Amino acid sequence: MDIAIILAVVFGLLIGSFLNVVIYRIPLILENMWNREAKLQLGMEVGEEPIFNLMVPPSRCGNCGSPVRPWQNVPIISWLILRGKCHTCKTPISIRYPLVELLTSVLFGVMAWQYGATIITVGACLFTAFVVALTFIDADTQLLPDQLTLPLIWLGLLFNLITGFIPLEQSVIGAVVGYMSLWTLFHVFKLLTGKEGMGYGDFKMLSAIGAWLGASILPIVVFAAALVGIIAFYAKRLSQGQPMAFGPCLAVAGWFVFLFYSSAGQALTWWLTKSGF
Known part of the structure; x- marks a missing residue:
């Protein structure tokens, strides 16, 4: 297999993992921004809010709040090892996370196959x-x-x-x-x-x-x-x-x-x- 395709597939897995963060957080960032602007327009008091962007805070379980460790964040593999559940509270983790990683990896590989290095x-x-x-x-x-x-x-x-x-x-x-x-x-x-x-x-x-x-x-x-x-x-x-x-x-x-x-x-x-x- 062409080295360009291999690199694209591996890099696609990593980018796919980050895209999961983008997909989840950007709508929340926008919602927070709109809520803040609405409060300002209504003359309501707006307190200092915790930093929330694509990097901060670190990823956590939405149910129990336990942080996602590096070994729990390996594209596709971690989801399979954890059997699609939170390591701490066993809450199911959506299958969409590994699917986005796999999809991105495949699409990157196909582009590399078409256009080469x-x-x-x-x-x-x-x-x-x-x-x-x-x-x-x-x-x-x-x-x-x-x-x-x-x-x-x-x-x-x-x-x-x-x-x-x-x-x-x-x-x-x-x-x-x-x-x-x-x-x-x-x-x-x-x-x-x-x-x-x-x-x-x-x-x-x-x-x-x-x-x-x-x-x-x-x-x-x-x-x-x-x-x-x-x-x-x-x-x-x-x-x-x-x-x-x-x-x-x-x-x-x-x-x-x-x-x-x-x-x-x-x-x-x-x-x-x-x-x-």
Whole structure:
């Protein structure tokens, strides 16, 4: 097996472990911030609160409060050794923790298989880490936090500036078109129905994908995301009008288009040629 793939798989396990922290804590950080701002707006007294961020406090069991020791935090292996339970109180630990680690590891490995030992793989894995975190956060809370979407946009521009994966001007145009296309669709839908069909986080998510992959590929991303959304809608048996997060659909579509970027570009060119454009 290629050394690049092995390194990507191992590194993916470690990043996946950190992504579990990101997925769990960022919504709580936002909630704490919003509660604080609401109290200030209402003129309520706001006391000094304990520090809570991605690093502090150390991870603890949500039930008994016992700290997670280093040996209990080894990706996948610790969960298996502990049999999916807290070492102290035996409260079940969600299987999603090792699944996120495994998923991230596999996705990193696949990107390394596709792009080899190149800087493109480094960027592709960085993109993967962000979209994994955004997927699970949006699925849980229907939020796509600016703390992740905005850096993803800037990183996409920087990635193309450094690597030339696509021309920088296409990256900039992709970021603008990605945002404005969904922004326009949102307001047209709201004007016609009086309802909001998606959130502003979705605009930024597609903007980020455009920054990484360019404007020309966005039609394929949106089409693929719509297909994923339709499949998810029927798989989850959602009733009409029941909200469904669109961010995961964009994330899945964007990741696969990144993986098969050349093939996606060729498919789009073929379709445009057949359509007479």
